[in-house]
Amino acid sequence: MKITKTDIIKNGIWLTFPPLIFSLSLMTFLPNALTPVQFDRGIPDILLNIESIGRILVFAMPAFFSIGISTTTQKRGSALYLAGVALYYLSYGTQHFFPNSDWSTSTIGFAASAYTNIFWTIGLGLLGEKFYFTERLRYRPIFYIVPAVVFVIAHSIHAVIYHQRSF
Numbered sequence: 001m002k003i004t005k006t007d008i009i010k011n012g013i014w015l016t017f018p019p020l021i022f023s024l025s026l027m028t029f030l031p032n033a034l035t036p037v038q039f040d041r042g043i044p045d046i047l048l049n050i051e052s053i054g055r056i057l058v059f060a061m062p063a064f065f066s067i068g069i070s071t072t073t074q075k076r077g078s079a080l081y082l083a084g085v086a087l088y089y090l091s092y093g094t095q096h097f098f099p100n101s102d103w104s105t106s107t108i109g110f111a112a113s114a115y116t117n118i119f120w121t122i123g124l125g126l127l128g129e130k131f132y133f134t135e136r137l138r139y140r141p142i143f144y145i146v147p148a149v150v151f152v153i154a155h156s157i158h159a160v161i162y163h164q165r166s167f
Helices: 005-009 012-029 036-040 045-064 072-097 117-127 142-166
Strands: 065-067 128-131
Touching: 012 045, 012 065, 012 072, 012 117, 045 065, 045 117, 045 142, 072 117, 072 128, 117 128, 117 142
Parallel strands: none
Antiparallel strands: 065 128
16 A cells, blocks of 8 residues: 555644643653652552553554544544643643642542543544555544543543542
């Protein structure tokens, strides 16, 4: 299969960059509680492994499918993706700019940057159009959404455990 310029432009990987770059760029400015070493300390290995595998799938799988906005499902996916990225940015921003606020120190507020990932990841899954690697396997949003949900659940449990232990 020949890869065209359109395939590159429509690759799903591009939509993982806004949340990924945003979180990586703020990581050095976060309060100590949210640095990876502190955040992972004392978390069960099985949870960390599930979360890591889920994270790899969430950020790698989009490289293997194209996205589009021609169907109703894809248009809904686009809206959900954009709203999800905005919610993710807001949740992360509260931890950065207002770390001592009631919201940021509550369990639901502290874990928001974990569970808000569900919106943009489901949106990205709905935007999917076709796989690049095979014609025999038709793309279905569930192929991406299931690993995304597993990742978000593991990431959210991780955040809640950390919060309950630390605050």
